[in-house]
Amino acid sequence: MSLIHPSILNSDTADLAGELTRISSADAAHVDVMDNHFVPNLTWGLPVVESLIRRNIMPIDAHLMIADPDRWAPAYAEAGCDSVTFHVEAARAPVVLAHNLHKAGARVGVGVRPGTPLSAIEELLPYMDMALIMTVEPGFGGQAFIESMLPKIRRLRALLNEQNLDIQIQVDGGVSRHTIAQAAEAGANVFVAGSAVFGAEDAAEEIAALRKIADP
Ligand code: DX5
Ligand code: ZN
Numbered sequence: 001m002s003l004i005h006p007s008i009l010n011s012d013t014a015d016l017a018g019e020l021t022r023i024s025s026a027d028a029a030h031v032d033v034m035d036n037h038f039v040p041n042l043t044w045g046l047p048v049v050e051s052l053i054r055r056n057i058m059p060i061d062a063h064l065m066i067a068d069p070d071r072w073a074p075a076y077a078e079a080g081c082d083s084v085t086f087h088v089e090a091a092r093a094p095v096v097l098a099h100n101l102h103k104a105g106a107r108v109g110v111g112v113r114p115g116t117p118l119s120a121i122e123e124l125l126p127y128m129d130m131a132l133i134m135t136v137e138p139g140f141g142g143q144a145f146i147e148s149m150l151p152k153i154r155r156l157r158a159l160l161n162e163q164n165l166d167i168q169i170q171v172d173g174g175v176s177r178h179t180i181a182q183a184a185e186a187g188a189n190v191f192v193a194g195s196a197v198f199g200a201e202d203a204a205e206e207i208a209a210l211r212k213i214a215d216p
């Protein structure tokens with residue numbers, strides 16, 4: 001089954017709780033944390049995520065595009081995020097970090113930028129619940145889906161099948177009605193969509209449409 005995680009990056013950030021209510025038919029809200037170091041953009045941090053969790057509207061999928069996740073990521077798990085994704089390029093001790101996130105009760109995601117090969121996460125597969133394949137250069141919403149990432153998704157799906165590992169494959173960046181079918185066909189099953197959902201007149205209808213295309 002495919003899961004839809006709308007990204008609130010380009011939502012009305014003065015009314016985040018209201019925006020979560022608009023997308024509450026989705027499976028989780030994808031919350032992009034950026035620190036202006038790992039990526040050239042800055043969003044929000046732990047206090048905002050904590051207060052969204054307190055509203056108890058829907059599960060929170062935190063995507064940490066930050067330097068030093070070893071230090072900062074466990075607090076997002078302790079705050080009650082359903083899943084916490086850190087980037088392999090930024091983590092110093094990813095196995096220990098994954099263990100700490102699990103201990104704090106979160107599902108563990110590990111992300112790779114478009115230029116990072118799968119070999120960077122291969123050894124970590126047994127420690128994660130979700131692999132995030134970025135289909136844009138992280139930092140901004142509204143960019144075009146990089147189609148050359150499809151073989152990477154396909155290779156990862158084959159690797160998971162080979163090793164009999166039950167790990168979700170999340171794709172993030174440029175996911176829309178026009179690109180979700182290819183990503184699903186390649187083997188992704190968790191879809192982050194920012195501008196597609198928040199740019200739509202009816203967010204719930206867009207979520208339903210994306211779901212239907214991903215799971216025909
Ligand atoms: C980009 C973020 C994405 C972004 C996706 O760095 O990780 O989650 O919000 O936005 P769209 O769907 O517009 O590409
Ligand atoms: Zn993201």
